[in-house]
Each structure stands twice: as structure tokens, then as C-alpha cells.
Amino acid sequence: MNFDYQQIDDVIHSRIRTSIMAVLVSVEEAEFNFLKEKINATDGNLSVHLKKLEDAGYVSAKKIFVARKPVSKYKITSKGYKAFENYIKNLENIVKNNFKN
């Protein structure tokens, strides 16, 4: 099997970050609490991973006020979308290559 492990995107390659990307790629915009519910993560853990994705430019965040309470909303960027697409392609290649061999 020929596969270069360096092709795997480290930013996405973590259970929680992959899950965040999978949610965000399927919706237009999601609130922090929505992501928390979908992924079953704690506030702190989710914040750390969202920050990593934000720093990589894969996710953009905005803060708004709803009924005087701050609400963070997250969106996947075009860079993030491409990176996630590549990540999926790489996973599919691993499966395909092994199937051929």
C-alpha cells in the first residue's frame, strides 16, 4: 500500500476537530451550543479545538448578542471546505488502496 502519512491534515485529524468540520460543512452557520450538543463535547474542550480551526483559517467566528446574551456563531471558510474535502479524499484513498492490494 502506497500512502504518504504527511498528506493527512493534522489540523483536522483529531476526533473532535473532524466532528466540528463535519457539522460545519453540512450547515451554513452554527452556534457554539449547537456544536456542543452535536459533538458531545465540554465547553472548554470545544473552545480549544475551535480556536485551532480558527487559527488555521478553516473556521470563522462571529459574536452577536441575542436577548442581551453573547452568542458565538461559527462558519466553515472556503479554505476549510477545501481542506476538509482533501481530508475526505485522503481517507477514501487509504480505503481504496488497501482494497486494491
Place this chain on the structure above:
Amino acid sequence: METKQAELELSVIKKIMEDSRKNNIDNGKHYLFWGILVTLALLGNYIMLLTKTSGNYIGLMWLVLMVSGWIVDVIMGRRENRSRKVHTYAGNILGSLWFASGISMFIFGFLGPITGAYNPVFICPILCTSLGVSYFTSGAIQQIGWLRNISIGWWTGAAVMYIFPSVHSLLIFSVMMVGFQIIPGIILNKKSKVELAL
């Protein structure tokens, strides 16, 4: 990375994506709001015609109700959008569909008869045909079979009104509004509340 791990990861990603897309996008409030408003206007129009009230007042009543309805609906929509936890692509398409449908119905209901393109007696079947299209597409977008099938009711009612045009079309249309718009609105609203509580 091992093949099994890659396979597992792909299946988890697929499940998360499907689950996120399935989010309830329609709380039924707009169906209820327009259903009640239009039913009242239809019954008002029916009574006004039976009591031979001037046609100008009927047109004015519709114009006032529809314009104020749009204003209330836009305010309602904006509030919902701000408090919504997630915005889906399907939700956007659905919003655009009903917006376009509303504009079309406004043109069918006002401009068609005013310009003399058709007899006002055909407003009801034209609107029902248009509603059939919107319900069919709306049900398909949300993958709700029964909502999509309601379009059959709208189209059947429209056919009846085209074949037997009369003032009673208004009464038939108002009954259809209750059955095909208000009741579905109640069902969608209850479903949305149950899903939110989970």
C-alpha cells in the same frame, strides 16, 4: 492510518453530516400565521360578496391584510433567525421558496385581475395551484412525505374551482386553508417543540 480506522472515520463523518442536515428547519409558525390571516380574509371576502359590498373595499381589505401580514412575517422571521442555533442550506432554500411563492401569489391575486388578464373568480384556483407547487417543493426539501402530499389536495381543490367557478370558491379555499395550511402548521409546530425539548 489503518484502513479500518479510515473506514470508521468516514462512516462517522457521514453520520454527523447527515444528522446535522436533518435539523428541524420549519417550526410551522409561518404556516399558522398566514393560514389564519388568509382564512379570515377569505371569509371576510365571501361575506362581503354575499352582502354585495363594493369591490373596492374588498381589494383594499386584501391589500391592507397582505401588506401588514408581510411586515409582521418579516419581523417574525428576523427574530427567529437571530435566535436560531443553526442555519442550514435547506432552511435558506425553503425561505427563498416561500418568499418567491408569496411574491407570485401577490402578483396573481392583485395584478392579474386589476389588469383584466383574468376574471377575479379564478384568483382562488390560481393561488391553490401555486400553493400546491410550494407545498410539494417544501415537503421534498424537508423530506416530509405528508407535507409534500398535501399538494395533491391543493391541486385537486384548484381543479374543482376551475371546473365549477363560483363565489363559493372563497368558502372552499378557506376550508382548504384550515385543512392544508393551519393543521399542518400545528403539526409542524408541535413536532418542532418536541425536537427542541429533546
